[in-house]
Amino acid sequence: MLGELLASFILLGMCVLIHAAGIALILRQIHTHPPVPTAHPWKVALFIVQVAWKLTSLHLLQIILWAVYFRVQGCLPNFETALYFSGVSYSTLGYGDVVLPLGWRTLGPAESLTGILMCGLSTGLFFAIAHRVLGARLPRHERE
Numbered sequence: 001m002l003g004e005l006l007a008s009f010i011l012l013g014m015c016v017l018i019h020a021a022g023i024a025l026i027l028r029q030i031h032t033h034p035p036v037p038t039a040h041p042w043k044v045a046l047f048i049v050q051v052a053w054k055l056t057s058l059h060l061l062q063i064i065l066w067a068v069y070f071r072v073q074g075c076l077p078n079f080e081t082a083l084y085f086s087g088v089s090y091s092t093l094g095y096g097d098v099v100l101p102l103g104w105r106t107l108g109p110a111e112s113l114t115g116i117l118m119c120g121l122s123t124g125l126f127f128a129i130a131h132r133v134l135g136a137r138l139p140r141h142e143r144e
Contacts, residue, residue, distance in 0.1 A: 008110030015062045019118050022058040055122040063090045075104045090115035
């Protein structure tokens, strides 16, 4: 059980690093190429969709990380099953049709907690970006 706990903390740390680096890249891109307030709502919507794609890609990378770990440890029979289990756990969907073997089961909830934390971080960033982009479109007197 101590090994599982250590593995979960290491995987959590790796997920935080992936997410933080990804967020830093997104913010740097926004800083170097800020979205210009425009009268075209579809341009604003496209920008927000692009941010959503980038954040989702970060989550998928983390799901793959957990899946690789499960497969390397021999917890699941193949990579497809490991990826499915990881996605279901990370997203907290938790179907329960695939489970880890005894001795590894605490990693499922650990991955779910990691997913909750990372999704919360993405939600906060997404809201801040959307607020700033949409707020920039309002006349100055309406923003104050």
